[in-house]
Amino acid sequence: xxxxxxxxxxxxxxxxxxxxxxxxxxxxxxxxxxxxxxxxxxxxxxxxxxxxxxxxxxxxxxxxxxxxxxxxxxxxxxxxxxxxxxxxxxxxxxxxxxxxxxxxxxxxxxxxxxxxxxxxxxxxxxxxxxxxxxxxxxxxxxxxxxxxxxxxxxxxxxxxxxxxxxxxxxxxxxxxxxxxxxxxxxxxxxxxxxxxxxxxxxxxxxxxxxxxxxxxxxxxxxxxxxxxxxxxxxxxxxxxxxxxxxxxxxxxxxxxxxxxxxxxxxxxxxxxxxxxxxxxxxxxxxxxxxxxxxxxxxxxxxxxxxxxxxxxxxxxxxxxxxxxxxxxxxxxxxxxxxxxxxxxxxxxxxxxxxxxxxxxxxxxxxxxxx
Amino acid sequence: xxxxxxxxxxxxxxxxxxxxxxxxxxxxxxxxxxxxxxxxxxxxxxxxxxxxxxxxxxxxxxxxxxxxxxxxxxxxxxxxxxxxxxxxxxxxxxxxxxxxxxxxxxxxxxxxxxxxxxxxxxxxxxxxxxxxxxxxxxxxxxxxxxxxxxxxxxxxxxxxxxxxxxxxxxxxxxxxxxxxxxxxxxxxxxxxxxxxxxxxxxxxxxxxxxxxxxxxxxxxxxxxxxxxxxxxxxxxxxxxxxxxxxxxxxxxxxxxxxxxxxxxxxxxxxxxxxxxxxxxxxxxxxxxxxxxxxxxxxxxxxxxxxxxxxxxxxxxxxxxxxxxxxxxxxxxxxxxxxxxxxxxxxxxxxxxxxxxxxxxxxxxxxxxxx
Numbered sequence: 001x002x003x004x005x006x007x008x009x010x011x012x013x014x015x016x017x018x019x020x021x022x023x024x025x026x027x028x029x030x031x032x033x034x035x036x037x038x039x040x041x042x043x044x045x046x047x048x049x050x051x052x053x054x055x056x057x058x059x060x061x062x063x064x065x066x067x068x069x070x071x072x073x074x075x076x077x078x079x080x081x082x083x084x085x086x087x088x089x090x091x092x093x094x095x096x097x098x099x100x101x102x103x104x105x106x107x108x109x110x111x112x113x114x115x116x117x118x119x120x121x122x123x124x125x126x127x128x129x130x131x132x133x134x135x136x137x138x139x140x141x142x143x144x145x146x147x148x149x150x151x152x153x154x155x156x157x158x159x160x161x162x163x164x165x166x167x168x169x170x171x172x173x174x175x176x177x178x179x180x181x182x183x184x185x186x187x188x189x190x191x192x193x194x195x196x197x198x199x200x201x202x203x204x205x206x207x208x209x210x211x212x213x214x215x216x217x218x219x220x221x222x223x224x225x226x227x228x229x230x231x232x233x234x235x236x237x238x239x240x241x242x243x244x245x246x247x248x249x250x251x252x253x254x255x256x257x258x259x260x261x262x263x264x265x266x267x268x269x270x271x272x273x274x275x276x277x278x279x280x281x282x283x284x285x286x287x288x289x290x291x292x293x294x295x296x297x298x299x300x301x302x303x304x305x306x307x308x309x310x311x312x313x314x315x316x317x318x319x320x321x322x323x324x325x326x327x328x329x330x331x332x333x334x335x336x337x338x339x340x341x342x343x344x345x346x347x348x349x350x351x352x353x354x355x356x357x358x359x360x361x362x363x364x365x366x367x368x369x370x
Numbered sequence: 371x372x373x374x375x376x377x378x379x380x381x382x383x384x385x386x387x388x389x390x391x392x393x394x395x396x397x398x399x400x401x402x403x404x405x406x407x408x409x410x411x412x413x414x415x416x417x418x419x420x421x422x423x424x425x426x427x428x429x430x431x432x433x434x435x436x437x438x439x440x441x442x443x444x445x446x447x448x449x450x451x452x453x454x455x456x457x458x459x460x461x462x463x464x465x466x467x468x469x470x471x472x473x474x475x476x477x478x479x480x481x482x483x484x485x486x487x488x489x490x491x492x493x494x495x496x497x498x499x500x501x502x503x504x505x506x507x508x509x510x511x512x513x514x515x516x517x518x519x520x521x522x523x524x525x526x527x528x529x530x531x532x533x534x535x536x537x538x539x540x541x542x543x544x545x546x547x548x549x550x551x552x553x554x555x556x557x558x559x560x561x562x563x564x565x566x567x568x569x570x571x572x573x574x575x576x577x578x579x580x581x582x583x584x585x586x587x588x589x590x591x592x593x594x595x596x597x598x599x600x601x602x603x604x605x606x607x608x609x610x611x612x613x614x615x616x617x618x619x620x621x622x623x624x625x626x627x628x629x630x631x632x633x634x635x636x637x638x639x640x641x642x643x644x645x646x647x648x649x650x651x652x653x654x655x656x657x658x659x660x661x662x663x664x665x666x667x668x669x670x671x672x673x674x675x676x677x678x679x680x681x682x683x684x685x686x687x688x689x690x691x692x693x694x695x696x697x698x699x700x701x702x703x704x705x706x707x708x709x710x711x712x713x714x715x716x717x718x719x720x721x722x723x724x725x726x727x728x729x730x731x732x733x734x735x736x737x738x739x740x
Contacts, residue, residue, distance in 0.1 A: 027408040029615060038397040042584075071441055075607025108605030112482045208611055214412075215610045235478030236606050237445025240585045241578055245399060245615030 003305045007321060010309040014318030016349060018271065021212040021257075021339035028214060032249040042242045046230060054247050055218070062203055063194025064220035068229050069247055071238045073180055073206050074105050076219040079232040080202045081141055082113045083225060084174040088140035092116045094132075095143040097123035098150035100178065112236075126154050129163050135173075142168055145178035146196070147185050149335075152284035152294035158189055165199035177203040184210040184290040187262040201225075207250035210264065210291055211257055212339060216246035257340075264291035264338040271336065274350065278358040280365060284333075291338040299361060301325055301332040303368075307360040317345070317353035373675050377691055380679040384688030386719060388641065391582040391627075391709035398584060402619040412612045416600060424617050425588070432573055433564025434590035438599050439617055441608045443550055443576050444475050446589040449602040450572045451511055452483045453595060454544040458510035462486045464502075465513040467493035468520035470548065482606075496524050499533050505543075512538055515548035516566070517555050522654035522664035522705075528559055535569035547573040554580040554660040557632040571595075577620035580634065580661055581627055582709060586616035627710075634661035634708040641706065644720065648728040650735060653706075661708040669731055671695055671702040673738075677730040687715070687723035 011017065022028075043051035051069055059067035070076040078101065081093045093109075095101065097119040101109050109115050118139055120131040126148055135142070144164070147153035156164075168175045177200040182193060189196065197203045202221040207213035219229055233239045268288040275281045280298040297304050301323045312318050320334040381387065392398075413421035421439055429437035440446040448471065451463045463479075465471065467489040471479050479485050488509055490501040496518055505512070514534070517523035526534075538545045547570040552563060559566065567573045572591040577583035589599055603609045638658040645651045650668040667674050671693045682688050690704035 023409075024412040024414065024612065025408060026403065026406055026410045026412070026614065026618070028412070030403060030408050033396065033400060033403075036396055038395060038400050039393075040396045042394040042396070042398070044394065070607070072607040072610055074604070074609075078607065105607075106601050106604040108607065111605055214615060215612045231476050234444070234476040235481055237440070237442040237448065237475075237478065237608060238606075239444075240442055242394065242585045244396065245584060248396070 003302060006309060007305050007323070010312045011318045011321035014312045015316035016341070016345045017318035018342055018345060019320070019337050019339065020341055022341060028212070029245065029249060032213075032252040036248055042244050043247065045241055046233070046239055050244050051247055054251050057251075058205070058218045059220055061193055062197045062205065062218070062220045063192075064197060064203060064222070066223045066226040067218050067220040068226045068233065069243055069250075070217045070219055070233060071215065071240065071243065071246065073100070073178075073204050073217040074108065075233065075236050075238045076204045076217045076229070077101060077143070077176070077178060078105070078109050078113055079229050079236065080176050080204065080219060080221075081109065081115060081143065082232060083228050084141035084176065084202070085113075085115055088172075088174065090138045090140035092118050092136060092139045093141045093143060094118040094120050094135055094139045096121060096127055096145060096148060098148070099143060099145060100149075100180070101143070103150070124151060126151070126156050128156070129160055129167070132164050132167060139173060141174040141176055143176045143178055144200075145180070147181055147290050147292070149181065149292070152335075153181065153184075153288065153290050153292040154285055155185055155188065155289045158191070161196075161199060174201045176200060179203050180206040181209050181290060181292065183258055183261050184264065184292065187265040188289040207246070207254065209337075210261060210339070211250065211253045213250040213253045214246050216243070216250050260340075261291065263343070267291070267342045268293060268336070268338045271338065271342065274354045278354065278361060280361045281357070283336075293336055294333050295319070295336055296326065296331055296333045297323075297361070298331050299364060300330045303364050304332055304361075307357070307364065310360065311353050311356045315349050315353040315356065317349055319353075373672060376679060377675050377693070380682045381688045381691035384682045385686035386711070386715045387688035388712055388715060389690070389707050389709065390711055392711060398582070399615065399619060402583075402622040406618055412614050413617065415611055416603070416609055420614050421617055424621050427621075428575070428588045429590055431563055432567045432575065432588070432590045433562075434567060434573060434592070436593045436596040437588050437590040438596045438603065439613055439620075440587045440589055440603060441585065441610065441613065441616065443470070443548075443574050443587040444478065445603065445606050445608045446574045446587045446599070447471060447513070447546070447548060448475070448479050448483055449599050449606065450546050450574065450589060450591075451479065451485060451513065452602060453598050454511035454546065454572070455483075455485055458542075458544065460508045460510035462488050462506060462509045463511045463513060464488040464490050464505055464509045466491060466497055466515060466518060468518070469513060469515060470519075470550070471513070473520070494521060496521070496526050498526070499530055499537070502534050502537060509543060511544040511546055513546045513548055514570075515550070517551055517660050517662070519551065519662070519705075523551065523554075523658065523660050523662040524655055525555055525558065525659045528561070531566075531569060544571045546570060549573050550576040551579050551660060551662065553628055553631050554634065554662065557635040558659040577616070577624065579707075580631060580709070581620065581623045583620040583623045584616050586613070586620050630710075631661065633713070635659075637661070637712045638663060638706070638708045641708065641712065644724045648724065648731065650731045651727070654703075663706055664703050665689070665706055666696065666701055666703045667693075667731070668701050669734060670700045673734050674702055674731075677727070677734065680730065681723050681726045685719050685723040685726065687719055689723075
């Protein structure tokens with residue numbers, strides 16, 4: 001067994017993992033369906049009360065005319081960008097260099113839709129108004145991800161967001177929201193989802209991040225936009241005869257958790273402050289603006305792993321099961337994301353874990369300097 | 371309420387619908403998960419024991435090196451044809467004019483993959499060896515659907531299938547099997563799935579037709595083929611974080627029903643013979659070769675509907691909830707597909723329903739001739 005597997009194993013044995021809602025097990029489905037009437041009819045190829053009711057509910061929550069349930073955000077977002085490009089007659093879309101479409105989708109946007117991404121901003125910072133003002137004039141659509149996951153879940157100021165939206169409207173550039181974690185930023189912005197979505201022409205939200213469902217996404221916008229998206233959904237092979245396993249779970253966990261985002265946000269700030277007390281550890285952002293943030297350690301991955309394993313074993317606290325290197329440095333990081341679990345973690349265990357973390361990292365750094 | 375809705379309503383009130391396994395309700399999911407350990411981990415983006423075990427099981431059943439679970443056949447088949455075209459460096463694929471890709475997928479193959487279908491044979495008959503021999507020489511891949519659903523589920527003779535396969539191998543034309551209903555034809559061919567699949571380079575099978583699962587498909591072939599298909603699955607937005615709701619149900623119902631295909635086949639022949647006893651009714655094929663067939667009525671749809679409704683109400687037997695016109699005629703038809711329900715239908719009720727059907731159609735035809 002290598003070091004990496006040892007970390008996963010040690011994490012899986014902890015009593016108090018700090019991230020998420022719980023294990024992704026069959027129980028997630030069983031709980032969601034427990035009280036659902038077994039005689040309820042399946043949705044059939046996008047029709048039927050079960051899917052139509054949920055779509056209407058989400059359209060209302062997001063303040064859009066219409067909404068369509070998709071098996072994945074990958075499918076929903078490629079389709080949104082394709083529709084906007086077709087309407088504008090341009091092939092270019094603009095987004096952040098660490099956009100999901102650029103780094104996690106095997107170039108589906110290019111390979112299937114033949115669209116050309118224009119990468120805005122340096123990958124280590126947010127897209128700003130100035131980047132948009134200086135953008136290629138043949139961009140049909142700008143995608144903004146709120147929060148920008150790959151840089152710790154950072155957010156632009158709301159006034160900057162409004163200015164970007166106003167500029168795009170003025171210039172006829174379509175604005176699409178990658179809202180994979182939209183629900184999670186509502187407490188920081190102190191806005192409703194509908195208020196934020198009003199700045200965008202189309203919106204995608206996910207149901208298995210902060211909401212903790214099984215899978216699935218909603219794409220929302222005007223009626224003509226969502227109608228067109230259903231044709232592309234069929235073309236992509238996403239218009240399944242039955243999507244209810246995902247829809248029913250999305251609906252169940254949405255109702256259970258959408259009002260808990262404020263709690264997760266406060267807990268994220270608390271947890272980040274624990275990390276930031278240690279000299280060789282810092283969080284990005286320093287003060288989280290949602291339930292997520294990145295934790296940076298000034299120590300190489302292979303030095304940190306045995307430290308984490310020792311802490312997991314002596315305290316039962318689990319920070320993470322995976323560490324990633326930070327390019328061009330000897331540091332490493334992981335993504336923390338607060339869910340239901342954090343509230344159940346005893347504070348004295350947590351303090352003990354952070355005490356050990358601080359001591360062990362200092363010790364390791366001393367050894368390094370000898 | 372229009373006539374069409376009346377037929378649906380009347381059908382939904384029948385005690386003995388003749389087609390299928392049962393209603394597509396939440397119960398289908400609940401039953402499949404009832405005895406599954408709630409602590410079992412979800413598959414994660416195509417990895418994990420749950421998905422890997424099922425893929426291995428299906429690869430073995432189909433006699434292929436490797437298999438990949440897809441959310442839909444639409445996605446799986448477009449991807450199969452794309453891979454074969456990329457390998458051959460041609461853009462053309464050949465299939466039947468009533469192929470699923472041609473009539474049910476909003477032209478995804480053309481719009482997303484820019485492939486050009488070559489339609490073989492007249493739409494009312496099967497593809498024969500001669501059609502293949504005379505095919506455009508730039509066809510990368512030939513798709514055969516067994517059974518050919520849109521013409522009543524007809525099948526070529528096995529020797530002809532072997533000859534087509536041999537010719538394709540000789541010419542370097544890749545052969546893909548649309549096996550949406552492959553399990554259903556094994557009793558007629560008296561072959562194993564692996565024996566039939568050995569004639570093809572790639573194979574798709576479905577889990578919500580004869581198997582009666584929730585949704586989902588398997589694409590099988592050589593290891594390098596399925597590895598490439600996973601990249602395209604990600605591009606299409608089909609590489610979901612969790613596919614287990616479909617996989618677990620597919621596995622459950624596969625084990626429950628794959629050995630019942632012989633029974634469904636015998637029952638289909640029996641039911642077809644009942645229809646064929648009526649002069650103005652005939653089935654296509656006359657003797658079914660699987661669990662499915664088409665029922666043709668020499669009466670316009672609007673004349674047949676009230677007759678069917680009256681029979682449903684007086685006998686509790688439900689033939690169909692939908693009737694389709696036959697282009698260029700005054701006849702209409704529906705697709706019958708035998709599943710678990712048929713075995714529970716009392717024979718005397720069935721005979722009474724057919725007696726009434728015969729009488730009422732004769733009566734209607736007499737009125738017509740006056």
